[in-house]
Amino acid sequence: MNFKIKEHKQFPINWENFYIEIPVLACNWISYPNANLKEPSVLQYHLNFKTANTDAFTLHISADQNYMLWLDGEYIGRGSEMKSPENWFFESYEISVDKGKHSLEAIVWHYGDLSPDNRMSVFPGFIVIPDAKHIDLLGTGIAKWKVKKLHGITFHPLLKTLGVYISVPPVEIRDYRKFSHVNKSAWLEPQVLDKGINGTLRKEPTIHSLVPSLIKELYCSEIMPGKAVHVSETEDKAGYINNDINNLNELNRINSNLNKKSLFFKPNTTTRVILSLDNYYCGYTKLSVKNGSGAKIKITWAEAGFTDPQKSTKSHRDVIAGKYFRGVWDEFILDGAKRELLPLAWRSGRYIELYIKTSYEPLEIKEIKIIETRYDLKPTGKFQCDQKTLNEIVPLCIRTLQVSSHDNFVDCPFYEQLPYTGDGRLEALANLAFFKDDSLVRKMLIIFSESRDLQGFTMSSWPRKVWNVIPSFSLSWIGMLHDYALWRNDKKLIASLIPAMRALLDCLLTRIDSNGFLRGVDTAWNFIDWVDEWAKGECAHNAPSIQKGVNATYNWLFVYILGLAKEIEEYAGDAIMASRWEKLSAELAEKLQKRFWVSDKGLFKDDDSGKCFSEHTQILAILSERLPMKNLSKLRTSLFMANGLAKCSIYYKHYFFEACRKLDIPEKIIDGLQLWHSFIDNGFKTVPETFENKTFNQRSDCHGWGSHPLYHLIANVCGIRPFGMGFHKVIISPMLASLSKVEAKCVHPDGMIDFRYVKSNGKIHFEIILPRRLYGEFRFQNNIKKLKPGKQSITIKDQ
Incomplete structure (x- = not known):
């Protein structure tokens, strides 16, 4: 029997032949009889079938909430990705089989009332939609x-x-002793539920509106788990990790045998092993075990050790001795059989703790591996210069974006695994400049446009069980739409999303007060950034007066986004709407x-009190x-010299760097990027959620929005930017400050833009290679040169 996994089929966004190609209505959802939304469940589905000849077929599969699929005992794939009722994604597989008897098996699980926020549900179920020729043979409900x-x-x-x-998947406890005796009478006829619904024709909040996945197969690779850094014979209830040098021989034994020879654990013993990974990973821990009936293996993932048994402080991330181990965990109880242990949900972090408690039988662990999972973002961009600290933040940011990319961009892989538009805009910009595959950017734009509530606001994060609006994040969705229109040439998608943009802006315009200022939304979280001076309790951090008065920060954000909306309308060819947004912005x-x-301060105050800046x-x-110009000139000094200004976090440093470009102060960008190197100095492998501050500890050690330096190294330091919407032309205006040598590559829809810069002996030399059909302009100091496709060299005197 042969089969191959087909990458998820990339249908056009506004496809016309979906209803004809895929016989959705011919099949039904099925489930365990009388299953309900609140009760967690794990179900096994089975189908025997027979083919008279060698055959090939396509399967479109989805589940509420998750599934894994096997053919004749061989693994095919898993799903389903995060989804909402109006976009219930399915995966597609092309499979070939030989003549004879075959079987399809699926494990389908639903977390019930333990579902994390990112797992929405309509009703527990499973659906298989084959191609029209094989409906009777393979289709669910038939x-x-x-x-x-x-x-x-x-x-x-x-x-x-x-x-x-x-809010991540709950603890899984798997007791293999309950698997040992197969009860044939346990197999039941499934309950046949609703017909499959074509999501391009019908979208409702109470049905699964089936649509094809918009992304390719997720990355999957088996890796080694680093090395053991701690071993002890007891488990401390608080998770304390002592520095027990008495166990050094046992530690060396485990490391010398790890994945080379089996590890043996005697009967009636307890062993605690902590593994340090070589990087930050998202994955499934895979253990190959034998014997050990009754043994319990608890697997806990953590980002770092904590310095206090209850507080969230961590200090240097490479050090775990003398700290407390706390994380998310799963547990396996063994039946003595030879098995491969693999949890249903992936976990993330830098450290894995194995707590092994054997019973009456010795246990053999033959292998410990990690099955890494994430979206397969391969960097095609490049940045390298003569400053070591800048070079070293590039892989830090790449890894941050990679492990924050799954079936959507997520804010953080450890704590929430939720797509947010505020975070997503920055993740998208890093993606657009440094990675050719932009599927996640398009997907974020589409799903958030359809997340809007009845007022017109996009959700702050989506898909999500609990509706939540952050107005500034809704504006960030428009920013993301503008960025995509600028960096890619996809006018059809932009045009399809403009109605959602207009509805959102009109919604905000209803919040304009009698004096013409935008007010905060009483029923929303009026978050802008994590700022100590704005803190009024955990997760409050509302800008001054944004709840009850007029906040200048929020209003300037609206002015800025209205300007971007104007450019989007111009790109789409609607001059009337463009002039409307222009007028409102002005x-x-x-x-x-x-x-x-x-x-007298040369600054804008945050609110009418005049106390907050x-x-x-x-x-x-x-x-x-x-x-x-007079105000801009004052801000060029006061922004950096004034005392008492509330500072930007990692998130808003993106906008800070963009402002530095507008002010033409390149050294502030280079200096600001050095903050990212402080994370490397403190043992981070990825960028955390925030800098250390007084009111919000560095909860997440990996936060996708911290990858935005990838964009700034290309767009600001090298100065490579689209010269107009659609990236039909390029402008290159470097801001190199004290750098003497740079080599970079920027992604363009038609290929790559190569950039080289060397300063020596009183001369500055640039070499630029543009893709075919791309023209543009080079600006540096007082020099302006036209650029054309192919290679060109520019040499000027150093001023």
């Missing part, structure tokens, strides 16, 4: 599928040991300058491109 419960797998709530918000900017500009308000005013 072919003779069977189902039974797997009572040996149960889910349990995550313990609140981390002290912060976490009018609000004028009002803001009159009410919030403090002349922030970098955020200044940089958004700069980015709006609405300021008089």
Whole structure:
């Protein structure tokens, strides 16, 4: 028997032949009889079938909530990705089989009332839609599928040991002793449920509106688990990790045998082993075991050790001795058989703790591996220079974006695994500049456009069980739409999303007060950034007066985004709508300058009190491109010299760097990027959620928005940017500060833009290679040169 896994089929966004190609209505969802949404369950589906000849067929498969699929005992794939009722994604596989008897098996699980926030549900179920020729043979609701419960797998709530918000798959406990005796009578006829619904024709919140996946197969690779850094014979209830040098021989034994020889554990013993990974990973821990009936193996993943048994401080990430190990875990109870242990959900982090408690029989662990999972983002961009610290942050940021990329961009892989538009805009920019595959960017734009509530707001994160609006993040979705229109040439997708943009802006315009200022939304989380001075309790961090008054930061953000909306409309060819957004932007900017500009400080105040000033308000005013030259000139000094300004976090440093470009101060960009190197100095393998501050500890050690330096190294330091929407032309205006040598590559829809720069002996030499059909302009100091496809060299005197 031969089979191959086909990458998820890339259908056009507004396809016309979907209903004809895929016989959705011919098949039904099936489930265990009387299954319900609240009860967690793990089900096994089985189908025997026979082919008279060698055959090939296509299977379109989805589940509520998750599945794994095998053909004749060989693994095919898993799903389904994060989804919402209006976009219930399915995966597609092309399979070939020989003549004879075959079987399809699926494990389908539903977390019930333990579902993490990113797992929405309509009703528990499973659907297989084959090509039209094989509906009777393989389709659910038609072919003779069977189902039974797997009572040996149960889910349990995550313990609140981390002290912060976490919403990831619950603890899985798998008792193989309940698998040992197969009860044939446990197989039942499944309950036949609703017909499959074509999601391009019908979208409702109470049905699975089936649509093809918009992304390719997720990356999957088996890797070694690093090395053991701690071993002991007891488990400390608080997770304390002592520095026990008495066990050094045992530690050396484990490391010398790890994945080379079996590890043996005597009967009635306990062993605690902590593995340090060579990088930050998202994956499934795979253990190959033999014997050990009754043994319990608890597998816990963590990002770092904690310095306190209850607080969330961590200090240097490479050090775990003298700290406390807390994380998310799963447990296996063995039946003595030879098995491969693999949990249903992936976990993430830098460290893995194995707590092994044997019973009456010795245990053999033959192999410990990690099956890494993530979206397969391969960097095609490049940045290298003569400054070591800048070079070293590139792989840090690449890894951050990679492990924050799954079936969507997510904020963080450890705590939430949720797609947010505020985070997503920055992840998308790093993606667009440094990676050719932009499927996740397109997907984020599409799913958030369809997440809008009845008022018009996009959800702050989506898919998500609990609806939540962050107005500034809704504006970030428009920013992401603009960025995609700028960096890629996909006018058809942009045009399809403009109605959602207009609805969102019109929704915000209803919040304009009688004086013409935008007010915060009472029913929303009016978050802008993690700022100590704005903290009023955990996760509050609302900008001054944004709840009850007028906040200048929020209003300048609106002015800035209105300007981007104008450019999107111009790109789509609607001059009337473009002029509308232009007029609104200009009018609000004028009002803001009159009410919030403090002349003697050369700054905008954050609110009417005049007590609060922030970098955020200044940089958004700069980015709006609405300021008089006299105000802009003052900000060029006051932004960096004024005392008491609330500082930008990692998130808003993106906008800070963009403002530095507008002000033509390259050294502030280079200096600001050095902050990323401080993470390397402190043992990080990825960029955390925030800098260390007083009111919000570095909860997440990996946060996707921290990858934005990849964009700034290309777009600001090298100065490679689209010269107009659609990237039909390029402008290259480097901001190199003290750098003497740079070599870079930037992704373009038609290929790669190569950039080389060398400064020596009083001369500056540039070499630029453009893809075919791409023209542009080079600007540096007082020099302006036309650029054309192919290679060109430019040499100028160093001023």
